[in-house]
Amino acid sequence: MKAVVITTPGDPEVLQLQEVQxxxxKDHEVLIRVAATALNRVDTLKRKGMYELPSGDTPYLGLECSGIIEAIGKNVTDWKIGDQVCALLYHGGYAEKVAVPAAQLLPIPPGVSLKDAASFPEVACxxxxxxxxxxxxxxGETFLVHGGSSGIGTFAIQMAKYQGARVFATAGSEEKLAACKDLGADIVINYKTEDFVAxxxxxxxxxxxxxxxDHVGASYLQRNIDSLNVDGRLFLISIMGGANAEVNLNSLLTRRLTVQGARLRFRSPEMKAEIIREVEKNVWPAIGAGKVKPVVYQYFPLAEAAAAHRVMESSKHIGKILLCP
Known part of the structure; x- marks a missing residue:
């Protein structure tokens, strides 16, 4: 098969389409012929050699995909050859085929094309x-998502609105703010020109x-804390703005605040399986009702992975960028 290989850590040009095995x-896995895979910001870090791959992992990028099952392991009973699925991956989506634990498969959401379904697993989970x-x-609660025009942000706005929250979103341009509004955000804030806390x-x-x-981390930590209501909860999913910060802990004590963090990549297989089940139960109906829609900025052939990475690193995109073998 063909896959995008990182020939050496570096700029997007190091991504090359090559013939690979x-x-x-394994017995608990299925083989998917990939229809599409989506870019995630961590892919650019892996390409640069700034994100350590666990021992034994394939060097191929791609944390989610959609496609058609071509083969099943002997312990797989819930899926069959020919099923159309989307999947949360450990790695390997930038390829024509990928092996996936059956517990990390989802059916294609109602009303969504096979290719566009690749935009959902990572953000939904x-x-x-x-x-x-x-x-x-x-x-009835209030919710703020930073980077409202990102893949995570565009999904979070729609899902929080569907769940009945009042939604705030930050973004860095008028075009992106307008997109957040169109997706259902009640309040949009230009983080380049406004103080989001105020x-x-x-x-x-x-x-x-x-x-x-929040995906920013250190540079936003105190301001995020200052923006929380009594009993407020801050969840960190990345540290693009740094890993080390000094904060005033008094506000956590007086307002009973909670600060938590996690990366989906490091969840256990059991936890990922549980999340997949919860997503199918709670998110897929929202998509079927037309309340949450895929937001795809651009499609690229697999051979143009470098061009897709350049678009992602420009931060001009709104929503997801897809690679299609």
Whole structure:
């Protein structure tokens, strides 16, 4: 088969389409012929050699995909050859075929094309597990997502709105703010020209929001804490703005705040399987009802993975970028 290989750590040009060995499935896995895979920011870090791959992992990028099952392991009973699926991967989506644990498969969401379904697994599992399973965002509460025009952000806005929350989103351009509005955000904030803490306080009568989903990390930590309501919950999913920060812990004590963090990549297989089940139960109906839709910015052939990475690193995109073998 063909796969995109990192020839050496570096700029996007190091991504090359090459002939490689097909994956061999284990008893609990299926083999998928990939229809599409989606880019995630971590792919660019792996390409640069800035993200350590666990021992034994394939060097091929890609944390999610959609496609058709071509083979099944002997212990797989819930799926059959020919099923159309999308999947949360450990790695390997930038290829014509990929082996996936059967427990990490989802059916194609109702009303979504086979290719566009590749835009959902990573964002749906990340947002549902953090904002809803852990932070317990509920109807009538307020929610702030940073990077509202990103793949995570565009999904989080729609899902939080569907669940009955009042949604705040930050973004860095008028085009991106407009996109967040169109997806259902109630309040949009240009983080380049506005103080998001002041705006949040202004729009909540000084209380702050109940839940924040953040990928920035250190440079936003104190400001996120300052933006939370009593009993507020902050969930960190990345540290693009740094890993080390100094904070005033007094506000956590006086307002009973919770700060948590996790990366989906490091969840156990059992936890990933549980998240997959919860996503199918709670998110897929929202997609079927047309309340949550795929947001795809651009499609690229697999051979143009370098061009796709350049678009991602430009940060001009809104939603997901897909590679299609």
């Amino acid at each position: 097909e994956p061999v499935i 990340t947002v549902w597990s953090t904002v809803f399973m852990t932070s317990k965002l509920s109807a 705006r949040v306080k202004e729009e909540t009568a000084g209380k702050g929001v109940d839940v924040i989903l």
